[in-house]
Amino acid sequence: MTQPATTAPPTADTAKPKIVLAYSGGLDTSIILKWLQTERGYDVVCFTADLGQGDEVEEARLKALKTGAVAAYALDLREEFVRDYVFPMFRSSALYEGYYLLGTSIARPLIAKKMVEIAEKEGAVAVSHGATGKGNDQVRFEMTAYALKPDIVTVAPWRDWDFQGRADLEAFAREHQIPVPTTQKDPWSTDANMLHISFEGGILEDPWAEPPAHMFKLTVSPEDAPNEAEYVEVDFVNGDPVAINGEALSPAALLTKANEIGGRNGVGRIDLVENRFVGMKSRGVYETPGGTLLYHARRAVESLTLDREVLHQRDALGVKYAELVYNGFWFAPEREALQVYIDHVAQSVTGTARLKLYKGNCLVVGRKAERSLYDKDLVSFEAGGDYNQHDAGAFIKLNALRMRVQARVDAKAAQKG
Numbered sequence: 001m002t003q004p005a006t007t008a009p010p011t012a013d014t015a016k017p018k019i020v021l022a023y024s025g026g027l028d029t030s031i032i033l034k035w036l037q038t039e040r041g042y043d044v045v046c047f048t049a050d051l052g053q054g055d056e057v058e059e060a061r062l063k064a065l066k067t068g069a070v071a072a073y074a075l076d077l078r079e080e081f082v083r084d085y086v087f088p089m090f091r092s093s094a095l096y097e098g099y100y101l102l103g104t105s106i107a108r109p110l111i112a113k114k115m116v117e118i119a120e121k122e123g124a125v126a127v128s129h130g131a132t133g134k135g136n137d138q139v140r141f142e143m144t145a146y147a148l149k150p151d152i153v154t155v156a157p158w159r160d161w162d163f164q165g166r167a168d169l170e171a172f173a174r175e176h177q178i179p180v181p182t183t184q185k186d187p188w189s190t191d192a193n194m195l196h197i198s199f200e201g202g203i204l205e206d207p208w209a210e211p212p213a214h215m216f217k218l219t220v221s222p223e224d225a226p227n228e229a230e231y232v233e234v235d236f237v238n239g240d241p242v243a244i245n246g247e248a249l250s251p252a253a254l255l256t257k258a259n260e261i262g263g264r265n266g267v268g269r270i271d272l273v274e275n276r277f278v279g280m281k282s283r284g285v286y287e288t289p290g291g292t293l294l295y296h297a298r299r300a301v302e303s304l305t306l307d308r309e310v311l312h313q314r315d316a317l318g319v320k321y322a323e324l325v326y327n328g329f330w331f332a333p334e335r336e337a338l339q340v341y342i343d344h345v346a347q348s349v350t351g352t353a354r355l356k357l358y359k360g361n362c363l364v365v366g367r368k369a370e371r372s373l374y375d376k377d378l379v380s381f382e383a384g385g386d387y388n389q390h391d392a393g394a395f396i397k398l399n400a401l402r403m404r405v406q407a408r409v410d411a412k413a414a415q416k417g
Contacts, residue, residue, distance in 0.1 A: 016043040018070070018124035019155060020115050022141065023048050025060030028130035030178045031169050032157045033067050036128060038176075040155065045122050046072040049111045051081050052194030052256070067178060073118055077110060078194060082251035085110050085330075086195055088339060090291075090298060091239045091346040093315060094322035099270050100284070101291045102325050103196025108137060109330035112144035116152065126153035133159040136277050140328035147331040188215070194255050196268075196288040207273050207283045218259060218287040222266035222360030229358040231365070232261055234297035236353075239346025241294055255290045262289025265357035277327040292362055293355060300353035300367040304374050306345065314345050 019036055023029045023046035036042045046064035050057040061074040085106050096102055115127045127145055131137035133156065142154045163169055173179075187202035197217055203209055213221060235243040242248060244257050262268050268289035276282050302311060317338055324335040351369025355362055378387050 019126040043070045078252040092321040096322040108140035128155040143328040199285040225266035239349045258290030262293040266360040268292035297353035300364040301351040304369045304372040
């Protein structure tokens with residue numbers, strides 16, 4: 001439920017400029033809140049987006065006020081997130097570098113959009129975030145802010161302050177009595193929303209090291225998943241999933257259900273060394289159980305309902321679409337133009353997929369659609385259908401003509417040589 005801003009007692013100096021901080025309540029943003037106050041002289045308005053993190057959203061709002069924020073917002077964005085960001089992205093079948101379902105990337109434009117809206121409401125002159133100067137999120141937050149409010153000031157503490165690492169941050173936290181959530185047991189960074197959880201940093205910076213078993217939160221290990229397969233059916237209408245196992249659900253509720261089903265079967269873990277937009281490689285471990293389930297279900301329905309050339313063209317554009325989302329160009333004109341094409345293509349994607357989930361595997365075992373392009377009579381080994389097999393010979397010769405010509409030219413050149 002959307003929580004209204006709660007204002008702390010007024011400060012003595014009411015002339016301070018305001019800044020809106022994307023606040024999670026974790027180590028980095030807790031310290032940034034205090035740093036913006038003590039080192040930059042801002043009154044800080046905190047904003048926490050509820051994208052499915054649970055109780056920690058309200059906990060973050062209260063912590064922000066206790067740490068000195070002049071106001072704190074906690075907005076329930078779950079339905080908007082899935083309906084207006086996740087599902088449109090899914091229509092493109094986007095995968096970054098062949099694996100990543102873009103769980104962190106797709107959340108950033110929505111968070112940044114709300115930051116700008118709150119800044120306008122509060123009369124803030126700037127926005128801030130906890131992304132490091134080495135990562136992608138700084139680009140995503142700031143590109144969105146500039147696209148929506150060109151004159152906004154962005155403050156990126158990780159690019160400006162003198163802290164060199166976690167030890168310096170923890171020392172600052174102790175000095176200002178800020179609780180430190182990081183422990184020696186879990187030395188990595190996480191980011192969670194309804195679509196996924198990401199893990200990076202710490203012991204994961206060694207790309208040879210296997211992630212510890214206790215790290216994962218959304219999925220059981222494949223070894224511990226049930227010994228019997230679970231079947232699930234997903235219905236699609238005009239490109240979007242609308243029901244699971246015959247139960248119609250809202251976008252957020254459907255993704256939640258898909259997460260539960262995929263998670264208990266160990267589906268949706270990937271371990272990826274990816275290329276960041278800023279130019280370096282990084283190692284990320286991701287859990288995306290519901291997204292993985294819906295990705296395979298959607299492609300099953302598309303295999304029946306999309307023309308070959310349209311499907312291939314959409315997939316080729318999907319690679320570019322994934323790069324745009326990953327690199328922070330959600331509100332760029334080229335992404336918006338691609339979306340028009342992708343949404344048009346998706347109008348044909350209506351049908352049902354049946355999946356078999358077993359110990360980390362997500363297998364398509366059935367698909368059906370009222371307007372299916374699959375013609376059993378055409379493809380059958382038995383006689384019948386509007387297809388003359390003799391026509392294939394001429395088809396093959398015509399398509400091979402240029403290669404035959406090249407082969408003859410090469411053979412003549414070899415004889416002369």
